[in-house]
Amino acid sequence: MLTNYLKIAIRSLLHNKIYSFINIIGLSIGMTASILILIFVVHEYRYDRFHEKGDRIFRAEKQFSRDGRYSLYANPEFGPTMMQTDPKVINYVRTYSMGRKVVKTDNTHKFFEDRFLFADTSFFSIFSFPLIQGQRSALARPLTVIITEQTASRYFGNANPIGKFITLDANYTFEVTGVAKNPPSHSSVQFDFIASYPSLLTMPNERNIILNNSSGFPTYLLLADANAIAGVRQSILKTTYTNDHITYSLQPLFANHFNLNFGDVANTRYVFIFLCVALLILALALINYMNLTTARATVRAKEIGVRKVIGASRKTLSFQFYLESALTTVVAFVLAIALIQIFKPIFLNVLQQNIDTTFLTSPVFLSVVAGLLFVCVLLAGSYPALVLPQFKPVEVLNGKFSSANQGSGIRKLLTIFQFTVSIALAICTLVMNHQLQYLQSKSTGLERDQVMVIPVEQFSNAGLTGLKNDLQRQTGVEGLAMASVPLYRSTLPGLSMVTSPASQEKVGLKWIMADESFFAVLGITWHQKPETTKLEGNHVINQSAAEALGMVNLSGGDDLTMGGDHVPAVTGKILGMVNDFNYETLRSPIQPLIVSVVADTLLAKNESPSLYLRIDTHSALPDKIAAIKKSYETYANDTPFTYYFLDDAFNDLQKGETRLSKIFTVFTGISLCIACLGLFGLVTFSAENRTKEISIRKVLGASMANILMLLSSELILLLLLSIAIGVPVAWFSMKDWLSQFYYQTSIPLSSFLVPGVAVIVISLLVIWAKAIRVALEDPSKNLKSE
Incomplete structure (x- = not known):
C-alpha cells in the first residue's frame, strides 16, 4: 500500500512539472532562509549552555542605583567575602583584564591582545573549558599562563608550548603551563590567555587596584543549588558592599549574553525579530504549496471520486496527500541543505558572526532542523489532506463538481497574507535604511572625516x-x-x-x-x-x-x-x-x-x-x-x-542597525520572490482552468486588454487590500523600533509609496507574463472539441 502511494506521489510530481517546480523552489527558498536564521537564533539561545554547572553559576554586577544607567564589575574582595559569609556559595572565580596589551615571544611573534585574562585557580573547575595539556592547578603560581590551541599555534607553531615563555607589556614574563581548547563561539567568556590571579600582585599598578579594593573584576559565584539564589541575594544586602547609591545584583550565567552584552557582539536585541521573520518566510512558502495544491483539485477530483467508490476511506486519502507533501518537502529540504552550504558564509558575514562548525552538528541544532522538517510536512499537507478527501463521489463522477471556486476564499486570504508580509517587510527595510543614513550623516558636534x-x-x-x-x-x-x-x-x-x-x-x-x-x-x-x-x-x-x-x-x-x-x-x-x-x-x-x-x-x-x-x-x-x-x-x-x-x-556603532537593514533587504527580496512564485502558479492554474472561456470571449470580440483585465482584476484587488493592511502594520512596527533611538528620523511618505507601487508593478508583470501567452493562443485549438 505504501509503495503504491509513493509511486502515485512520484508520478504526480513528474507529470506536473511546472507546479512541482514552483512548489519545490518556493519551499526550498523558504527553508533555506529559515534555517539560516535558525542557525543564528539557536546559537544565541544556546550561549553558555555547554557549562556543566551553568545553572548554578551567577555573575555579580555592581550598579549605581541613583539613576540605574551605570554598572561596574565587582570589587576583588566580593567573591571571597561571599564565600565566607554564605555557605550556599561553594566557590567563586574572579577575572581581570588589563585591556589591550602587547604579547611577545620573539621579534617575529608579537601581537596586540585584547583577551588576556587573569583568573583564580577555580576558573577551570567552575567553567567547563576543557584542558588539552596541563592541570587545573596550573594557575596556582604567579606568572603562569594557560593559552588556547589557536594562541599556541600563533605564537609557537607546531612546537609544544608547555614550559615556554611569553612576555606581557614588555615587563612581565609568563611560563606557559597549559593549553585549553578554544572557547566555543557561544561562550560569553572569551579568552586567548588565562594567567594566574596571583600574578597581579607582582604588578605594581594592578597590586594597587587590588589593595584599594577597586571595581573592575568580573566575578562569578558557584552556588550549591540554583534555588539558593534568593538567599544569597539577601546575604549580599547584609554585607558592607551596599549603600544608598551602590548595590550588587546577581545575574544567571545563561542570561549574561542577553542582559550584559555590552559590546553587542551578536546584536542580541534582534534575535526575536529574526525568529519572527524566519517563521513568516517559511509560512509564505507553505502557503504557496497549499494554495496550488487545493487550487488544482479539479485535476484530482475524478481520481478521488473513483477511489472513494471502490472503498478508499477519507483516512487513506488524507494519508496519500500527506505522503505527497512529505515527498515534495523532503526534495525541497535536500535542495535547501545544498543552498545553505552556499549562502551560509555570506549570511554569517553580514551578521559578522563566527559560529563554530561543531555547533551545526550538535544534537540541539539537528533536533531543531528535524523538527522544522516535520512541521513543514505537517503544515504543507494539512489543508490538502483535509479538503480534497471531502469531495462527494456522486457529484464528481456526474461532472457536477467544479473546484474553480472550491476553497477560493481561503486562497484569497492566504494570498493577502503573503503580500501583506512582503509589503510590510519592504516598508520596514526602507525605514531602517532611512534611519541608518540619518545616523551616519547626522552632525555629531565634531568633525570625523580624515x-x-x-x-x-x-x-x-x-x-x-x-x-x-x-x-x-x-x-x-x-x-x-x-x-x-x-x-x-x-x-x-x-x-x-x-x-x-x-x-x-x-x-x-x-x-x-x-x-x-x-x-x-x-x-x-x-x-x-x-x-x-x-x-x-x-x-x-x-x-x-x-x-x-x-x-x-x-x-x-x-x-x-x-x-x-x-x-x-x-x-x-x-x-x-x-x-x-x-x-x-x-x-x-x-x-x-x-x-x-x-x-x-x-x-x-x-x-x-x-x-x-x-x-x-x-x-x-x-x-x-x-x-x-x-x-x-x-x-x-x-x-x-x-x-x-x-x-x-x-x-x-550602528553595526547592529546596518546588519538588520541588510538582512531585511534580503528577506524582503525572498518574500517577494516566494509570493510571486505563488502568484505565477495561481495565474497559470486560473488561465488553464479558463482556457475555453477565454477562447469564447476572443471569438466574440474580446480584446487583449479585456483578457488581461479578466485574469488580473481580482488579484489586483487582493494586492490593494494587502497594501491597505501592510502599511499600518509596518508603520506601528517602525514607530516602536524608532523609539529605541534618542535621535530618530521621521518616516517619509516614500517608504510607503515605493513598496506599494513596486509590488503592484512586479505582480502585474508576473500575471501578464502568463496571461499574454494565453490571450495569444488560437481559439480554434481550444474549442475544436466543443
Whole structure:
C-alpha cells in the first residue's frame, strides 16, 4: 500500500512539472532562509549552555542605583567575602583584564591582545573549558599562563608550548603551563590567555587596584543549588558592599549574553525579530504549496471520486496527500541543505558572526532542523489532506463538481497574507535604511572625516615626544592631538562622581583627559570660550555637564579634582564650556562630560592613550599611512602599528542597525520572490482552468486588454487590500523600533509609496507574463472539441 502511494506521489510530481517546480523552489527558498536564521537564533539561545554547572553559576554586577544607567564589575574582595559569609556559595572565580596589551615571544611573534585574562585557580573547575595539556592547578603560581590551541599555534607553531615563555607589556614574563581548547563561539567568556590571579600582585599598578579594593573584576559565584539564589541575594544586602547609591545584583550565567552584552557582539536585541521573520518566510512558502495544491483539485477530483467508490476511506486519502507533501518537502529540504552550504558564509558575514562548525552538528541544532522538517510536512499537507478527501463521489463522477471556486476564499486570504508580509517587510527595510543614513550623516558636534586615531599605550614619554614631533613635521598632517581614550571604540570614557562647585551635590560625569589641541583638531565648537589660551591643568565641560553641575556661568574660581586612587588625579578650575558633541552611541542622549586638559606625560599613564591626526584631504592616503607607520615603528619599541579612522569607527556603532537593514533587504527580496512564485502558479492554474472561456470571449470580440483585465482584476484587488493592511502594520512596527533611538528620523511618505507601487508593478508583470501567452493562443485549438 505504501509503495503504491509513493509511486502515485512520484508520478504526480513528474507529470506536473511546472507546479512541482514552483512548489519545490518556493519551499526550498523558504527553508533555506529559515534555517539560516535558525542557525543564528539557536546559537544565541544556546550561549553558555555547554557549562556543566551553568545553572548554578551567577555573575555579580555592581550598579549605581541613583539613576540605574551605570554598572561596574565587582570589587576583588566580593567573591571571597561571599564565600565566607554564605555557605550556599561553594566557590567563586574572579577575572581581570588589563585591556589591550602587547604579547611577545620573539621579534617575529608579537601581537596586540585584547583577551588576556587573569583568573583564580577555580576558573577551570567552575567553567567547563576543557584542558588539552596541563592541570587545573596550573594557575596556582604567579606568572603562569594557560593559552588556547589557536594562541599556541600563533605564537609557537607546531612546537609544544608547555614550559615556554611569553612576555606581557614588555615587563612581565609568563611560563606557559597549559593549553585549553578554544572557547566555543557561544561562550560569553572569551579568552586567548588565562594567567594566574596571583600574578597581579607582582604588578605594581594592578597590586594597587587590588589593595584599594577597586571595581573592575568580573566575578562569578558557584552556588550549591540554583534555588539558593534568593538567599544569597539577601546575604549580599547584609554585607558592607551596599549603600544608598551602590548595590550588587546577581545575574544567571545563561542570561549574561542577553542582559550584559555590552559590546553587542551578536546584536542580541534582534534575535526575536529574526525568529519572527524566519517563521513568516517559511509560512509564505507553505502557503504557496497549499494554495496550488487545493487550487488544482479539479485535476484530482475524478481520481478521488473513483477511489472513494471502490472503498478508499477519507483516512487513506488524507494519508496519500500527506505522503505527497512529505515527498515534495523532503526534495525541497535536500535542495535547501545544498543552498545553505552556499549562502551560509555570506549570511554569517553580514551578521559578522563566527559560529563554530561543531555547533551545526550538535544534537540541539539537528533536533531543531528535524523538527522544522516535520512541521513543514505537517503544515504543507494539512489543508490538502483535509479538503480534497471531502469531495462527494456522486457529484464528481456526474461532472457536477467544479473546484474553480472550491476553497477560493481561503486562497484569497492566504494570498493577502503573503503580500501583506512582503509589503510590510519592504516598508520596514526602507525605514531602517532611512534611519541608518540619518545616523551616519547626522552632525555629531565634531568633525570625523580624515581623522586617524593611533593607540600609543605602549610608548615611553621620550618615544611619544619623538613620534609627535616627527608626525607634526610630515606634509599632509594638518593637526595632531592626544586623548586618554580612543573615541567610538570599546574603551569608553570613565565615570566619576564629583561634588558640584555650585550645588555641593554629588554628580556623575563621564571623564576623559586630553591635550590643548584636542578641541581644535576634532573641530569641537566652544559654547563659552576660555579667557586664557593656557588650559593645561584645568577642565573643560560640555553643556550637559554644566546643566548637571548647576553652573550657568563659569566663574573659574572653584577647584575640581578628577581621578585619584589608581588613576592620576587632576585638580584644576573649569575654564571653558564646549557645545555638546556625541562621543558615544547615538542611541542615547549626550551624557555630561568633563575633559581634563593635561600634559602628554600624564596622558601616557592612562590605559588607552591615543593620538588623533587630521589628514589633509589632498594627501594620497595609502602613502600617508605608510609614512606614519614608518615614523611609528621608529619609536614603537616593538609595538605593532594599529590605527583606525574616526568616521569608520562611528559608523561601526550602528553595526547592529546596518546588519538588520541588510538582512531585511534580503528577506524582503525572498518574500517577494516566494509570493510571486505563488502568484505565477495561481495565474497559470486560473488561465488553464479558463482556457475555453477565454477562447469564447476572443471569438466574440474580446480584446487583449479585456483578457488581461479578466485574469488580473481580482488579484489586483487582493494586492490593494494587502497594501491597505501592510502599511499600518509596518508603520506601528517602525514607530516602536524608532523609539529605541534618542535621535530618530521621521518616516517619509516614500517608504510607503515605493513598496506599494513596486509590488503592484512586479505582480502585474508576473500575471501578464502568463496571461499574454494565453490571450495569444488560437481559439480554434481550444474549442475544436466543443
